[in-house]
Amino acid sequence: MICQVITKLGTICGKKLKKDKSASTKNLHGHLLKIHHLVDPNLSKKSKTNYMDIGKWRKTGALHPKVELNHESLRSVELVWLLNELAIPLVKTTNQAAIATHALQMQNLSNSVLQTSYLSKQTSISFTQDTWSAPNSTAFMAITDFINNQFEMRDLTLAVPHVQGTHDRMKFAKLFYDTLSHYKIVDCIHAITADKALVNGTMAHELEYQIPHFKSATNLLGCVAHFINLAAKIGISALGSLDKQNKEGKEISMATADSKPLPILYLSSV
Numbered sequence: 001m002i003c004q005v006i007t008k009l010g011t012i013c014g015k016k017l018k019k020d021k022s023a024s025t026k027n028l029h030g031h032l033l034k035i036h037h038l039v040d041p042n043l044s045k046k047s048k049t050n051y052m053d054i055g056k057w058r059k060t061g062a063l064h065p066k067v068e069l070n071h072e073s074l075r076s077v078e079l080v081w082l083l084n085e086l087a088i089p090l091v092k093t094t095n096q097a098a099i100a101t102h103a104l105q106m107q108n109l110s111n112s113v114l115q116t117s118y119l120s121k122q123t124s125i126s127f128t129q130d131t132w133s134a135p136n137s138t139a140f141m142a143i144t145d146f147i148n149n150q151f152e153m154r155d156l157t158l159a160v161p162h163v164q165g166t167h168d169r170m171k172f173a174k175l176f177y178d179t180l181s182h183y184k185i186v187d188c189i190h191a192i193t194a195d196k197a198l199v200n201g202t203m204a205h206e207l208e209y210q211i212p213h214f215k216s217a218t219n220l221l222g223c224v225a226h227f228i229n230l231a232a233k234i235g236i237s238a239l240g241s242l243d244k245q246n247k248e249g250k251e252i253s254m255a256t257a258d259s260k261p262l263p264i265l266y267l268s269s270v
Helices: 026-035 043-047 054-060 078-083 085-091 096-117 169-182 198-210 224-239 264-269
Strands: 125-133 139-147 189-193 220-222
Touching: 139 169, 169 198, 198 220
Parallel strands: 125 189, 189 220
Antiparallel strands: 125 139
C-alpha cells in the first residue's frame, strides 16, 4: 500500500506500508494518525471518541498554497506600510545583512539621542547597576537609570553588556567604565547603587584608579536602596496601608520604656 495523502507542501506522501499476516490495515491507520493526524471516520463510532472525519476533510479541506515571502510579496502587505513608512526601502532588500545593518543604525541613533538629549545636560549622574544570568545561563550586566539634579529618576537603559567568563572586579570595572566612556560621561559619575555582592565592592575599588574623583567609600551606595525598601515594607506592615478602607494600623511608640522598638538588626537581616 502507498499512502496517497496530500501533504502541506502539496505533494503526495508516498509512504509504502505493508499489511500484516492477517491482512489487517492497522499499519495504515497508525500511519495516518501519527503522521497526518487522520483516522477512519467509522472509528469514532467504535471508540466513542471525536476524531477528524476523513470524508468531511476530503471535501472541505482544500489545500491553499502559501504566499512565498520575498521582496515582491512584502511590497503588497499593507501592515508593513502602516507600521513604518520610512522602512519601505528595506522591504526591497529584506535579508539577514540588511536587518542587522538597520538594527545597528537604530541603536547608534538611540545612543546619540540619549547622549545629546539627556546625559550631556547633567553635571552629576548616579547610576544603578546589577548583574544577573538569563535562563540560558548567559550573564549580563545592566546600567539601568540615573537621577538628575532635581532628584528625579530617569528610567533609561544605558547598557546591557554581555559578561563573558568569570565575574571579577577587573571585568566589571571595565564594562562599567567602557559604558561611561561611550556616552562621554566619565566625569559626571557621582554614585553607584548596587547590591552587596563582593564583586561590586571590588569593582568600585578598581574604578577608583580609573576615575580619580570616584571614591568607593562614599560613592558606592551598596544595598542602601534595598535597606530602605525593606524598612519601608516593615513600616507599612506595622502601620497599615493608606489604601485600606478602615485605615487601621498598629501604633509604634518609643515614648515609654514598655515600648518595643524595632531592632535595626532585624531590618538588615530580613
